[in-house]
Amino acid sequence: MRPFRGGAVTHNGVALYRETVLKPGDVVGLGDHFLFLYRDPRVTPAPPLALTLPWQADASTTCCPSGLVDRQEALKLYLASPESVLKFHPRHADDLLQEIISKNSSPDSGGGPLAPAYLLSIMIDHAAKHLDPALTPQILLKSANLIKEIVWDNIKEFGDKHPTQNSTEQEGEISTPNVQKLSSDLRPLMFWMSNATELLNFFQVKVENMEKEWEFEAPGDPVLTADMDTCSEALAQLDDVIMHTFQQCVYHLTKTLYSLLPALLDTNPFSNEEKEKEKDGARGAEGEEKKEGEVDDESVLPPKVAGLVEVYRCSLMLSREACLSPPLTSQTFGYLFFFTNTSLLNTLLERDGLFSWSRAVQIRTNLDLVLDWLQGAGLGDIASEFMKKLSVTVNFLCIPKTRLIQSSWASLKEEHELLSPAQLHHLLTHYKLGPTRAPPASWAPPTSTDLSGDIFESFLDHPPLILPNETPRLDLSQPIPSSELQKEVTRLRTYLWGLDQDELPANQRTRL
Incomplete structure (x- = not known):
């Protein structure tokens, strides 16, 4: 079963956005008022319902202490899970984006060299697989815009330290410490060039997958056209980031080379x-360990x-x-x-x-x-x-x-x-x-x-810059690749859990 874009369909009580395989006993909801039970007459005896309907719920299970303990254990397992998964509610997407970018915006943030790319990738992967398809293009564009803002600030800050005009440096003034200082100041630009490259590769794969899904929709749908334009703009923004960081890096490195x-x-x-x-x-250099x-x-x-x-x-x-x-x-x-x-x-x-x-x-x-x-x-x-x-x-x-x-x-x-x-x-x-x-x-x-x-x-x-179009190096089917990223993913999961808890009445909250 596959719902059309925007169709109000549920599968066992969960909103359905993508194609799924029905099994006997599944409950399908169409619109706000109709529920259908899927049965296969070839299967006997009939399997039980996959979903407990509201009028069938046993009140004892909702207040049972053992049920609360089970939820707490499941939560703890998820928070510490090594899986490359970051679940979130659509209403928290903007908060999560800001949290990822603001806490992982420099090479010294502690999450590792590819932390922004990895964290945004697992966020987008969850949205693309489990949330409303209309959300993914928005996340792509918003994340690209946030990255571009940071990079533009980094370029301005770098330009203030290393002006391109009125340079009067003489050959003798370019020393090893000066080269190392330049290298240190270029770290944020190289950091974002690397992350933008990985994200561009990941975005391109996701956009191709979305295009395949949209082949089943009505051709010329203005909503789908708008989504495709949004995806294209996100890719263009990352292209800009890669080109500008590359240009800044090679310009200042060659400027230093020229004197030497x-x-x-x-x-x-x-x-x-x-x-x-x-x-x-x-x-x-003798005795110095490399x-x-x-x-x-x-x-x-x-x-x-x-x-x-x-x-x-x-x-x-x-x-x-x-x-x-x-x-x-x-x-x-x-x-x-x-x-x-x-x-x-x-x-x-x-x-x-x-x-x-x-x-x-x-x-x-x-x-x-x-x-x-x-x-x-x-x-x-x-x-x-x-x-x-x-x-x-x-x-x-x-x-x-x-x-x-x-x-x-x-x-x-x-x-x-x-x-x-x-x-x-x-x-x-x-x-x-x-x-x-x-x-x-x-x-x-x-x-x-x-x-x-x-x-x-x-x-x-000079050789032209060829923008990447390759398989992403970040394999989300594998466990979280480093202890630094594991720590950051656990922090983000806890942060999202806190947002969920803040929205619940005090007597319905789950304690860790």
Whole structure:
């Protein structure tokens, strides 16, 4: 049996909103005045009624002390239950939403990195399975709006601490403590990016399920159309949250990177000074136990290069702490490595004083140190993909001079096909062969070669943000996943029970 949307139907005394299987003995209510008993003539003897009708109730059962004890035990079992269930009455939906959001709005709230997403998911799951279908779209939109309000406040607060305009920070002012301070201030944004991503995946599944249910309703029903618009708006609000938090995070991380990247081009990893600093850093790190979840430290790197790696390290720790989904983590680092590649390559092409074998070997060594660290941190594949052109350019400059002067344009272009003709021509014409030595004639490109292209890479060619559309990681068929969440779910169940009790006469309340 399946009621149409808005139909006043009860099943064994409980309002029925979705399809259910009738069993012999079930009592079906239609409207306010009609009750029907479902019987199957093939079943003999007839099973008892599944519902005790009001005139059949035994007064002794309503006041029996044992009945009260049973209710108390059932309540205690539910409050402490490890099941991913949060039951509530529709009239308490707004109060529950506010309670979840207000008490779990920061990464330090105590419920864990995905507490808001998990708690809202079990709330919505209960509404979608057991309450009036009209309620679920409203909860989706209200929760998305509440999250967006908090995130906008977080972005404003972050902007007050880290203004994007009139920044006069010099390269020397960007230190490890400054990078760590930025990372700490980004935690709320990364926290909500992660939670909004999980909720978006969960919302999409619920909306798809609702659409399947609505296929049985009258096509073009204005109520259903309005509900679908509400769901679409909720999804759009979460899209906004993910995009804005992503943009804020990568903008400020790349802004910090910009001040530190020149060190990779200018630091001589072979100098005695850098080696001494490296030894001091390694000695300082001896005996320090690496904390769980931390990636390898950068004490073995030249100090200035280590400052650059610190940005990647803090970004990785941020994403791990927030339990950011793997696809979004990959996109975050893809953007950081795209920026690294574009910024360093443009600076390198602009500074032709670096176009020599000796300087190129230093740059290659620094770049390898960074790439080795990223490989150890599990980011090697993403880094290699996005920094390929920088690596190819540095490899070109590392070609020994004796071999380079014997090479032709055609062979060099074939070996370094990622470089555009304009870029290769620029490197060759400005290569430091010596004060009196002219470029070999074999370096000249064919007359038909188009050299008019821009030698610099465009920052506008960054990879687009692809919003998630994947299976939710939060499996509500499993028990509550952590003790922190168990504590919070129990608190919310107790809170809802308190709301129910406040509405009852004193002599009908259940004591714990």
